Amino acid sequence: AGHHDGGVRRAEAPEEGERRAEAGQRDPQSRSVFLRGRARPATHTLVAFIDEHKGRFGGVEPICRVLTDHDCKIAPSTYYAHHKRLTAPSARTVRDSELKILIQEAYEANYRVYGARKIWRLLNRQDVAVARCTVERLMRELGIAGAVRGKKVITTIPDVSxxxxxxxxxxxxxAPAPNRCWVADFTHVTTFAGVVYVAFVVDTFSRRIVCWSAATSKETRLVLDALEMALWQRDRDQRPYKKAS
Structure with missing residues (x-):
């Protein structure tokens, strides 16, 4: 490269270009990506950098000084403490590992439906002193959760009028004998496929379910089907009966 001086183009001496390059006037893309960021890198990133280069630059302390001068402050004690945590887990880490085993066992023993509250109470009944928030945190780390109840199903809506x-x-x-008194009702059963409504007729003499019917909707036909089927089954006895609902 060159420049004009009084209309005469003068070639730049090679030594001058080399000195400018040595002074750091190079393409920014050629600089280290590690030191160009504005935010301080994470501690584990700095530790990995020191591990990679400490053999070339005389150990940990010289690299820590250079990094600190370049706004990547890290003390040698921080470096050694980080390695110590990796090789010697803290008391909390050890305790968490022990509790995770107990939590997983309690979860499996109760058909994988217990949540944090029930597992917390179970562990405390077993003389394992642990806070509920700790159980919640460790269950999140284990990736397990209790069964969640669905919406409350209402089978009867009374009409006051x-x-x-x-x-x-x-x-x-x-009742003094079979088929003298029947009672009927219907309820719901929660299944993996959804809610199923079940109507049934019970003989009060023997508490036997005379008949039942099931459907996915709570309509009048559901109860009538159960009653009509019960009448059909017991009609052969030709005995009088009273029914209450």
Whole structure:
């Protein structure tokens, strides 16, 4: 490269270009990527850098001084403490490892449905003193969680304005013989596929389920199907009966 002086182009001496290069006036892309960042690198990154170059530059202390001068402050004690933590785990790390084994065992022994609250109570009943927040943290690290209940299912919505059905048995559910008194009701069962509604008819004499029906919706037909099937099955006996619902 050169420049003009009084209209005459003068070639630049090779030595001058070399001196400028030695002074650091090079392409920024050629500088170390490690030292060009604005934020201080993480401690483990600095430690890895020192491990890589300490054999070439006379040990840990000289590299720590150079890094500190370049706004990457790290003390030799920090370097050695980092290595000590890797080789000798802290008391908390050891304790966490022991608790993780107990938490995993409690989780597996209870069909993988226990959450942090139940496992915390179980461990304390077993004289394992541990905080609930610790159990929650370790369960997150283990990647396990308790079963979550779904939304509450309401099977009966009373109508206060409707007329109530008469009590035909006067709350007396003791029958002297079979097929004298039946009671009917329906409930819900939670399955992996969803909620299933089940209606059933019970003989109060033997507490036997005379008949039942199931459906995925709680409609009137669900209860009527169970009652009609019970009537069909017991119609052969030709015995009088009363029903209460």
């Amino acid at each position: 409707a007329q109530r059905a008469p009590d035909l048995v006067d709350r007396d559910f003791v």
